[in-house]
Amino acid sequence: MRLDVVTIFPEYLEPLNVSLVGKARARGQLNVHVHELRTWAYDRHNTVDDTPYGGGPGMVMKTEPWGEALDSVLADGYETGSRAPALIVPTPSGRPFTQELAVELSGRPWLIFAPARYEGIDRRVTDEYAARMPVYEVSIGDYVLAGGEAAVLVVTEAVARLLPGVLGNAESHRDDSFAPGAMAGLLEGPVYTKPPLWRGRDIPDVLLSGHHGKIARWRRDEALKRTAANRPDLIERCDPKGLDKKDREMLSILGWAPDPDGEPYGRFWRRPEGMEQ
Ligand code: ADE
Numbered sequence: 001m002r003l004d005v006v007t008i009f010p011e012y013l014e015p016l017n018v019s020l021v022g023k024a025r026a027r028g029q030l031n032v033h034v035h036e037l038r039t040w041a042y043d044r045h046n047t048v049d050d051t052p053y054g055g056g057p058g059m060v061m062k063t064e065p066w067g068e069a070l071d072s073v074l075a076d077g078y079e080t081g082s083r084a085p086a087l088i089v090p091t092p093s094g095r096p097f098t099q100e101l102a103v104e105l106s107g108r109p110w111l112i113f114a115p116a117r118y119e120g121i122d123r124r125v126t127d128e129y130a131a132r133m134p135v136y137e138v139s140i141g142d143y144v145l146a147g148g149e150a151a152v153l154v155v156t157e158a159v160a161r162l163l164p165g166v167l168g169n170a171e172s173h174r175d176d177s178f179a180p181g182a183m184a185g186l187l188e189g190p191v192y193t194k195p196p197l198w199r200g201r202d203i204p205d206v207l208l209s210g211h212h213g214k215i216a217r218w219r220r221d222e223a224l225k226r227t228a229a230n231r232p233d234l235i236e237r238c239d240p241k242g243l244d245k246k247d248r249e250m251l252s253i254l255g256w257a258p259d260p261d262g263e264p265y266g267r268f269w270r271r272p273e274g275m276e277q
Contacts, residue, residue, distance in 0.1 A: 183223055
């Protein structure tokens with residue numbers, strides 16, 4: 001996979017040389033190019049921003065440097081069809097970046113990132129390139145960063161670990177929180193390793209039992225507990241068809257009940273306080 005990043009802070013992308021992404025680059029699985037946007041700003045101060053039309057606070061990134069930068073990146077190998085690049089624009093106004101989107105992006109051969117500083121990039125830039133390639137405006141969460149570079153690192157790492165051969169063990173993403181499959185829609189529960197006793201704390205007996213069925217059930221119950229505590233919205237969204245009898249028992253213990261009016265039928269909702277099981 002090829003990645004290009006156009007930024008006014010190339011040094012912010014240094015972490016792309018480290019760890020999983022760095023190793024994938026060294027092995028030739030990822031081909032990364034970081035470009036300094038100001039290369040394409042021609043005035044004395046290498047200006048890349050200007051005041052917003054219509055007034056208001058902050059500055060807006062200008063069309064010309066972005067247009068020239070992206071044209072230059074695209075000129076180096078642009079293809080249509082299955083080899084076509086996609087443009088990723090990190091912005092708090094984008095669609096939420098999810099594991100599902102990471103999987104989709106990991107299937108593309110070439111991603112070009114356009115992280116903005118200030119109040120964002122003049123809209124005409126995304127409109128211009130959307131005519132030539134898919135454009136994904138993505139948000140990594142409901143908070144506002146000073147710029148999109150941190151989001152580029154987040155998206156890159158989530159995508160890179162899905163590329164064939166990047167993670168040592170192909171099974172490693174099977175049980176990821178948010179991965180499709182048996183645990184779909186639930187967060188991963190706690191994990192333990194040696195030693196069996198640390199500062200008076202032992203590990204759950206079931207994990208030493210060697211009983212695969214019981215271990216799987218325990219993991220599932222822990223996943224349900226953690227999801228109910230940290231992400232009740234995921235329990236509410238979860239399709240009840242994917243819940244077995246034991247899942248329902250655990251949810252009932254945790255204070256959840258099937259909602260007879262839920263869509264699909266029996267979707268779980270949190271039982272109001274004082275309501276009997
Ligand atoms: N730029 C600033 N805040 C952001 C966010 N939450 N996600 C993606 N890009 C951003």
